[in-house]
Amino acid sequence: MIHPIYNTPVTASMSQGIDEAHYVNDPERIIEELNTASESCPISKYIGEMEKWLRSQLLDLNRNVDRIFIHCTGTRTDARVSSIVNYWKNTLGWRHPGYHLILPLEGFTALQELNLPSNGVRGYNANSIHLCTIGGLDENGDFSDTRNNSQQQLLHAAVQIIHNHLPHADILGHNEVSNKACPCYDARKEFAYLNNRSN
Numbered sequence: 001m002i003h004p005i006y007n008t009p010v011t012a013s014m015s016q017g018i019d020e021a022h023y024v025n026d027p028e029r030i031i032e033e034l035n036t037a038s039e040s041c042p043i044s045k046y047i048g049e050m051e052k053w054l055r056s057q058l059l060d061l062n063r064n065v066d067r068i069f070i071h072c073t074g075t076r077t078d079a080r081v082s083s084i085v086n087y088w089k090n091t092l093g094w095r096h097p098g099y100h101l102i103l104p105l106e107g108f109t110a111l112q113e114l115n116l117p118s119n120g121v122r123g124y125n126a127n128s129i130h131l132c133t134i135g136g137l138d139e140n141g142d143f144s145d146t147r148n149n150s151q152q153q154l155l156h157a158a159v160q161i162i163h164n165h166l167p168h169a170d171i172l173g174h175n176e177v178s179n180k181a182c183p184c185y186d187a188r189k190e191f192a193y194l195n196n197r198s199n
């Protein structure tokens, strides 16, 4: 089983030009930004590496996937991937990680092969891909859309790549099937531009 880790520590240059929450509820702007991202943009570098991983996984996909679930971790934005994974393994005793792909404030971490289930929503895991951004709690501990520009762009890129392979998979938020705040925004509305293309 592979668990590639691609996220790297934040550096000053990586944070330059990031306009926090500038693209919330404005997917058109995000797509435009993705299309015009230059080679020098560190976000585009992450998107390129993530795309490489996702495409190779999707080419080998041999299970039926009909849902792409969007999540947040329900933690502060500085929660570490390793702590989250330890919690699943050692506290909850989960065999599989909670998501296939997790997006910290910078970069991404692939946690599970797409051919294997992850533990995102009980009763839905066999036929789902789970994508998650770290965060969901603001500085007061209240549920909130805490995504930064990097998380928004990588999340939209990941969903677009998967959607291209699986155009009929429904894109939805965890809160649509469970009484939870996750992902702390209206994922159906935000990804309507993809859902409406195929349905």
Ligand SMILES: [Zn+2]
Pocket (backbone or CB within 6 Å): 070, 071, 072, 120, 174, 182, 183
């Ligand atoms: Zn969730």
